[in-house]
């Protein structure tokens with residue numbers, strides 16, 4: 423049994439919220455650089471230049487990459503030999519978000535009630551997903567999720583007979599419907615299988631996988647590559663203003679499912695695909 | 703084509719804009735997003751005065767991140783325009799000339815843009831750090847209680863946007879995808 427103080431969790435989450443909103447991960451930076459070289463339209467290249475310059479300014483001036491600094495989604499992978507000491511874990515996580523968004527000059531975009539819509543003014547609560555894993559470590563992944571792209575995400579409850587073609591069609595429908603609204607070039611997270619909520623969870627988690635890392639399952643890898651190619655032929659392009667780079671990657675996760683179903687979730691993320699992970 | 707326009711907009715300048723033009727805006731513009739639109743729409747319906755004059759003006763659909771000490775504004779890029787579609791025709795009928803946002807607009811908005819000789823610009827979504835550099839002053843002038851959603855008066859210099867829907871109703875999002883498919 424290893425003891426971890428919840429105050430340490432708070433401190434880390436605070437730092438990760440700030441970091442995620444000012445710097446993108448290396449894989450996102452290099453895929454953007456690559457896209458700039460490959461984009462076929464001049465307006466598209468101009469937009470990608472702006473995005474590169476924007477990233478540079480964000481890091482140098484400590485100004486968020488995007489004004490929508492997101493709702494904080496936090497994945498907690500907790501080793502089952504870990505014992506937490508201090509305040510309630512959930513409170514510790516939310517305290518980290520509160521401090522990060524306040525001290526980091528991040529936008530507060532969360533409303534307490536979805537219909538009454540009063541801003542909580544500190545961007546809490548976070549959306550927290552817990553997983554119990556083997557070992558005595560805790561892996562924290564902070565994903566500030568913007569809603570321009572979140573709003574364009576979809577869940578499709580397909581029939582088993584729809585098969586792989588149905589899955590591909592669902593992904594393409596979600597992406598073309600999203601179009602310019604989701605701030606392309608996008609990263610497309612897909613969950614296939616499980617239940618209604620499990621596929622949505624997988625789609626979100628898929629967005630945290632590096633964009634240059636393909637699925638380990640051969641047919642899934644093939645589907646990822648084929649879909650990326652098809653998406654980049656839609657012509658939506660950077661900013662939706664036309665071009666050959668509409669998405670940077672399609673990341674698909676799968677899970678066993680019921681004999682009667684084929685759930686598919688498509689979680690769209692913009693080019694500001696933010697995620698920071700730390701293992702304690 | 704690169705063009706330079708002054709805000710507020712005059713009818714002549716708007717008339718010459720075409721979908722696909724790269725435009726640099728200099729002058730005074732106002733921010734308003736979901737919550738501010740809802741309030742202004744309610745005021746219009748009750749016949750009350752609005753906190754800003756719409757006449758000839760540009761509304762930027764934007765809610766910035768907080769400014770650090772000594773800075774003018776935080777990150778300041780566009781939000782998705784379609785959430786404002788419900789209110790837009792009413793605003794255009796009351797004199798609004800331009801909008802800056804990102805993403806598609808409804809048929810009703812396109813028709814109203816044509817009818818009122820107005821224009822919809824897109825700024826690059828997710829480039830809020832870069833765009834903030836074209837803003838030289840920012841002042842909250844209404845609905846302070848809405849936080850990031852308050853109405854701000856911004857002074858901008860060569861603020862970069864692209865004409866998406868022009869006064870003839872041409873839509874760059876549709877044209878660009880079509881051109882891409884035909885030419886590449």
Ligand code: SF4
Pocket residue numbers: 488489490491492567568569570571572603604605692693694779780781827828829
């Ligand atoms: S979709 Fe992404 S890039 Fe676009 S405004 Fe939202 S957070 Fe920013």
